[in-house]
Amino acid sequence: xxxxxxxxxxxxxxxxxxxxxxxxxxxxxxxxxxxxxxxxxxxxxxxxxxxxxxxxxxxxxxxxxxxxxxxxxxxxxxxxxxxxxxxxxxxxxxxxxxxxxxxxxxxxxxxxxxxxxxxxxxxxxxxxxxxxxxxxxxxxxxxxxxxxxxxxxxxxxxxxxxxxxxxxxxxxxxxxxxxxxxxxxxxxxxxxxxxxxxxxxxxxxxxxxxxxxxxxxxxxxxxxxxxxxxxxxxxxxxxxxxxxxxxxxxxxxxxxxxxxxxxxxxxxxxxxxxxxxxxxxxxxxxxxxxxxxxxxxxxxxxxxxxxxxxxxxxxxxxxxxxxxxxxxxxxxxxxxxxxxxxxxxxxxxxxxxxxxxxxxxxxxxxxxxxxxxxxxxxxxxxxxxxxxxxxxxxxxxxxxxxxxxxxxxxxxxxxxxxx
Amino acid sequence: xxxxxxxxxxxxxxxxxxxxxxxxxxxxxxxxxxxxxxxxxxxxxxxxxxxxxxxxxxxxxxxxxxxxxxxxxxxxxxxxxxxxxxxxxxxxxxxxxxxxxxxxxxxxxxxxxxxxxxxxxxxxxxxxxxxxxxxxxxxxxxxxxxxxxxxxxxxxxxxxxxxxxxxxxxxxxxxxxxxxxxxxxxxxxxxxxxxxxxxxxxxxxxxxxxxxxxxxxxxxxxxxxxxxxxxxxxxxxxxxxxxxxxxxxxxxxxxxxxxxxxxxxxxxxxxxxxxxxxxxxxxxxxxxxxxxxxxxxxxxxxxxxxxxxxxxxxxxxxx
Numbered sequence: 001x002x003x004x005x006x007x008x009x010x011x012x013x014x015x016x017x018x019x020x021x022x023x024x025x026x027x028x029x030x031x032x033x034x035x036x037x038x039x040x041x042x043x044x045x046x047x048x049x050x051x052x053x054x055x056x057x058x059x060x061x062x063x064x065x066x067x068x069x070x071x072x073x074x075x076x077x078x079x080x081x082x083x084x085x086x087x088x089x090x091x092x093x094x095x096x097x098x099x100x101x102x103x104x105x106x107x108x109x110x111x112x113x114x115x116x117x118x119x120x121x122x123x124x125x126x127x128x129x130x131x132x133x134x135x136x137x138x139x140x141x142x143x144x145x146x147x148x149x150x151x152x153x154x155x156x157x158x159x160x161x162x163x164x165x166x167x168x169x170x171x172x173x174x175x176x177x178x179x180x181x182x183x184x185x186x187x188x189x190x191x192x193x194x195x196x197x198x199x200x201x202x203x204x205x206x207x208x209x210x211x212x213x214x215x216x217x218x219x220x221x222x223x224x225x226x227x228x229x230x231x232x233x234x235x236x237x238x239x240x241x242x243x244x245x246x247x248x249x250x251x252x253x254x255x256x257x258x259x260x261x262x263x264x265x266x267x268x269x270x271x272x273x274x275x276x277x278x279x280x281x282x283x284x285x286x287x288x289x290x291x292x293x294x295x296x297x298x299x300x301x302x303x304x305x306x307x308x309x310x311x312x313x314x315x316x317x318x319x320x321x322x323x324x325x326x327x328x329x330x331x332x333x334x335x336x337x338x339x340x341x342x343x344x345x346x347x348x349x350x351x352x353x354x355x356x357x358x359x360x361x362x363x364x365x366x367x368x369x370x371x372x373x374x375x376x377x378x379x380x381x382x383x384x385x386x387x388x389x390x391x392x393x394x395x396x397x398x399x400x401x402x403x404x405x406x407x408x409x410x411x412x413x414x415x416x417x418x419x
Numbered sequence: 420x421x422x423x424x425x426x427x428x429x430x431x432x433x434x435x436x437x438x439x440x441x442x443x444x445x446x447x448x449x450x451x452x453x454x455x456x457x458x459x460x461x462x463x464x465x466x467x468x469x470x471x472x473x474x475x476x477x478x479x480x481x482x483x484x485x486x487x488x489x490x491x492x493x494x495x496x497x498x499x500x501x502x503x504x505x506x507x508x509x510x511x512x513x514x515x516x517x518x519x520x521x522x523x524x525x526x527x528x529x530x531x532x533x534x535x536x537x538x539x540x541x542x543x544x545x546x547x548x549x550x551x552x553x554x555x556x557x558x559x560x561x562x563x564x565x566x567x568x569x570x571x572x573x574x575x576x577x578x579x580x581x582x583x584x585x586x587x588x589x590x591x592x593x594x595x596x597x598x599x600x601x602x603x604x605x606x607x608x609x610x611x612x613x614x615x616x617x618x619x620x621x622x623x624x625x626x627x628x629x630x631x632x633x634x635x636x637x638x639x640x641x642x643x644x645x646x647x648x649x650x651x652x653x654x655x656x657x658x659x660x661x662x663x664x665x666x667x668x669x670x671x672x673x674x675x676x677x678x679x680x681x682x683x684x685x686x687x688x689x690x691x692x693x694x695x696x697x698x699x700x701x702x703x704x705x706x707x708x709x710x711x712x713x714x715x716x717x718x719x720x721x722x723x724x725x726x727x728x729x730x731x732x733x734x735x736x737x738x
Contacts, residue, residue, distance in 0.1 A: 028632075032633075039532070043552075046603075049599045052570060217460075227464060234466060249469060343561070349662075352697070375565060376564070391565070397562070
């Protein structure tokens with residue numbers, strides 16, 4: 001082993017001489033270059049992972065689908081179905097479904113009272129029966145069109161091939177369904193909004209005031225240190241533990257309140273929007289306090305001293321000077337806490353988000369589902385079409401988060417103040 | 420305005436000396452505000468207390484039930500609530516396996532990224548690279564779970580190792596994806612530690628003729644070691660508590676195995692699966708998740724405290 005190429009700071013008593021010096025320097029430079037490439041490549045790997053993640057999502061959310069119908073609509077009528085009158089549609093329905101089924105629909109809601117749209121929907125569902133026989137990913141759809149066409153012709157001769165974007169307007173507004181093609185995130189979006197609204201109503205005022213306490217009011221006492229350590233440690237508690245806390249306290253112990261039984265709601269248990277919002281509030285609160293603190297600390301001391309110097313009380317100083325100056329920072333922190341709450345899944349699974357509900361929420365005592373829960377649910381289902389709607393729901397979630405964060409960055413730059 | 424001020428002056432001038440009370444007036448509003456603000460700060464104490472009470476209470480019921488005893492809980496490796504066997508180790512090993520795989524990915528990559536960003540990159544390059552890490556950090560974990568199940572397992576692992584050897588649900592896929600998820604955390608905490616090292620140390624090293632690599636690895640990294648260690652420990656705690664990736668990709672059934680290509684449920688994954696269904700509050704399964712959660716809380720709390728201790732104990736202080 002040659003000591004010249006193996007120079008390192010710890011080799012004692014050896015100094016390279018003459019031509020060795022150049023060789024020594026060359027080796028060290030080479031080693032430097034190699035490691036620089038390695039350091040850089042860890043960032044490349046990170047970027048590649050991100051790119052692959054996005055590619056997988058987009059690959060799953062668009063592509064050809066083979067749509068198959070039980071009956072060609074043209075066989076039913078020589079005019080488009082939309083132009084037919086309600087009576088003609090009822091006749092089509094009577095002719096094509098069993099008499100028993102027809103009577104059942106009539107019993108559920110008499111045909112004379114149904115709207116034309118509702119009859120048309122029945123015809124489309126029961127008679128025409130559009131269903132997706134096969135779905136393909138974006139990459140194969142673009143690169144291997146001929147093969148897809150051949151497969152579909154061979155296996156589903158009556159199916160029609162069309163390019164489908166799994167994320168579309170119906171997807172955003174429709175409620176859940178057990179058929180992926182007909183499923184949507186409409187009630188999950190509303191559920192997310194309800195839960196976030198409750199969380200924010202609680203967390204924003206309490207978080208800001210908590211930050212004010214820690215920065216402006218507290219003196220260095222044992223309980224101040226306890227609260228401070230406690231908040232920092234709470235931020236590191238796994239989110240699923242908050243779910244368990246919510247399950248025990250809000251869902252179970254406070255069930256009369258969170259189910260709405262105390263307010264006259266009867267058909268519900270504790271697994272409601274209110275429980276979810278409260279649980280999420282406990283989870284986000286430490287984060288919000290820490291963010292608010294940062295923003296309040298950034299307000300220079302001179303502003304407070306000027307206010308006290310004019311004889312203002314502590315609360316006057318905080319309310320009229322510190323908080324207005326800290327507002328942009330607090331807003332940014334609020335948005336960051338909000339986006340955390342948006343993507344959080346685990347605690348809501350524990351407190352029992354419903355994986356299958358078709359109704360839209362209209363009060364805090366309703367069962368709920370949120371976008372991340374839908375993603376979880378659809379990802380864990382077998383079948384490529386469920387993957388596709390999971391990917392479409394992920395796009396909805398990521399775009400929402402992107403918009404929120406862009407707003408936070410804009411606010412930060414727009415209101416940035418230099419003292 | 421002006422008139423008001425004059426009135427004020429006249430009035431105070433009218434008061435004979437010695438009567439003015441210079442001591443602060445007692446303001447009840449201030450007192451009330453102070454109390455409210457204190458309560459808002461102290462609510463976090465309520466959260467902690469509630470967590471501790473709830474977990475201990477239900478775990479007490481669990482350990483008090485006839486099917487369970489502590490030696491079985493901490494000493495055996497089968498977790499089958501149906502047959503009344505509760506050995507935490509089958510859940511614990513998979514939690515440790517996935518977390519260690521995650522750290523094996525996140526620590527070298529995160530540290531490499533941190534060294535590059537702090538020691539090599541120009542401000543412009545940094546401006547382009549930093550957001551990538553921030554986006555990675557902002558992706559919700561359920562999305563990573565989807566990624567592990569639809570890409571990492573079928574395309575990478577089964578593509579490289581074959582369908583027969585790699586199960587659809589496996590710890591390796593969950594661990595690798597979790598590593599990517601934690602990478603930004605390790606990178607940003609380490610980078611903070613590295614950039615806190617004073618410039619004079621680097622200049623001293625360059626002055627002695629060291630190359631950039633030698634300066635980074637021999638002077639800057641050792642000086643920032645406490646911060647980097649803390650980052651690794653916090654990352655470990657994050658990995659242990661992470662739920663969605665393992666719930667989706669690691670498997671849905673407890674199993675005592677050290678083969679990363681097999682499926683095995685972690686502690687968090689088990690809690691999520693069991694509580695997701697409608698379980699009866701009286702069942703032993705319900706109380707068992709509190710016992711698991713207590714162990715989980717204990718492990719993560721220990722790691723978080725350890726990281727704080729490492730920072731305080733090994734911090735190199737410069738002026």
